[in-house]
Amino acid sequence: MSGSAAATGEVVREQLLTYQDGSERLATISDREIPFPDGRLIVSRTDTAGVITHVNAAFVEMSGYSEAELIGQPHSILRHPDMPAAAFQDLWETIRAGNKWHGYVKNLRKDGACYWVYATVIANLRHGEVVGYTSVRRKPSRRRVEESARSYAAMGGAQAT
Amino acid sequence: MTLNLTVSPDFAPDRLSGWYIFNTWLARQLDTPVHLALYDDFAAQRAAIAADQVDIIYANPFDAAMLVREKGFVPLARPDGQCDEAVIAVEAASPWQCVEDLQPGIRIATTDDPHVHMMSMMMLESADLSQETVTFDACDSYVLVAKALLSGQAGAGFFLSAAFDGLSPVTRKRLRVLIRSQISVIEHVLLTGPGLGGQRQQLQSALLGMAQDTKGAGVLGSLGFDGWQPVEQEDTEFMIDLMETLAS
Structure with missing residues (x-):
């Protein structure tokens, strides 16, 4: 289903998102983009299964969820359906191999709007063991966002797998 | 045995005397002679660290990563409300x-x-x-x-x-x-070297009590600090992980 919000002119659609664990969520997706706040970093940590264990204030503010709603949820709660599944497959393969992953990511807010980030994810090593992952997002260059959007559209996007 | 204290070379020049006053306070707390070694630049300080000539350091966040991960230093405390931006x-x-x-x-x-x-x-x-x-x-x-x-x-x-x-x-x-920037978690840290394990607890307690002690509060004032906050190993590990994501 799609339509336009009369007051703002933004294009809104409803889409059923299917996650890797088989769960589903009917999400409202709009084309409204929230600008990344200058000078800030969005920081989160997950356990080794990708379940959120820590978020900073910028994460809460940009995602539109409360901290209590985020902790304990899979990180894929932010996954935008325009993002191809292959990007996240590459992310997991990279960090599980012990390497740092960088990429431009379109995230989905609770209210259906989106925000683009330049994300870096690393494994948290303690006494030689991976105990989780830290993800830090910063303000992306507009040129790289536009390139990434074209590239992801060519890949066909994906349901939130 | 004389302990060597050093301070990140990016300290504010008008705090130079404050670090000498802190050095004297530290020696009294530990009942051990402490020598304050100041370096003109980061390269000279890193050479001293590499040569194991540092026992206690007020370290720049970037160097704290190397000190913790490679040299076995342990974070003790950070100045209250003084994030680096x-x-x-x-x-x-x-x-x-x-x-x-x-x-x-x-x-x-x-x-x-x-x-x-x-x-x-x-x-x-x-x-x-x-x-x-x-x-x-x-x-x-x-x-x-x-x-x-x-x-x-x-x-x-x-x-x-x-x-x-x-x-x-x-x-x-x-x-x-x-x-x-409004990053909020990158900060200078006071760390002790691996040889100071026995005195770590005593030193941390003294640091955390400084603001409540008349003489200690005076020393803090000369450094421009309100007090010290305890830092756990995991706090510093988190800061190091975060900085690693920022490095190109």
Whole structure:
């Protein structure tokens, strides 16, 4: 289903998102983009299964969820359906191999709007063991966002797998 | 045995006497002679660390990573409410209004302060600028970074936020902040070397009690600190992980 919000002119659609664990969520997706706040970093940590264990204030503010709603949820709660599944497959393969992953990511807010980030994810090593992952997002260059959007559209996007 | 204390070379010059006063206070607390070794630059201090000539260090966040991960140092405390942030500034009359206005080829005045350089470079990414597309004017102090902007020698400058705010009002009025980081978790840390395990608890207790003690409060005042907060190993590990994500 799609339509336009009369007051703002933004294009809104409803889409059923299917996650890797088989769960589903009917999400409202709009084309409204929230600008990344200058000078800030969005920081989160997950356990080794990708379940959120820590978020900073910028994460809460940009995602539109409360901290209590985020902790304990899979990180894929932010996954935008325009993002191809292959990007996240590459992310997991990279960090599980012990390497740092960088990429431009379109995230989905609770209210259906989106925000683009330049994300870096690393494994948290303690006494030689991976105990989780830290993800830090910063303000992306507009040129790289536009390139990434074209590239992801060519890949066909994906349901939130 | 004399212990060696050193301080990150980016401390504010007007706090020099404060670190000597802290050194004396530390020696009394530990009932051990303590020698304050100050280095002109980060390279000289790193050489001393590599040669195991440091027992206690008030470390720059960038060096804290190396001290914890490679040299077995343990974080003890951090100054209360003193997060390290970075500022990118231009001359007040510059046509540039935001970071995204900066153009490839711009000359940037910077110091050898590694974490400030790293945070500032991170803030240039949204302008599509990188080490390859800008040139640097290496300065020995933040006052010289300001001078490079005012003389037109550089188009933009990287500052430690506290150092920018500490410039004279006249100088600050002639500069303009384009962007200021709000990262909140990158901070200087006081660490002890692996040989000080037996005295760590005693030292941490003394540090945390400083603000409540008349003499201790005076020492804190000379450093410009309100007090110390305890730092756990995991707090520093988190900061190190975060900085690792920012490194290109």
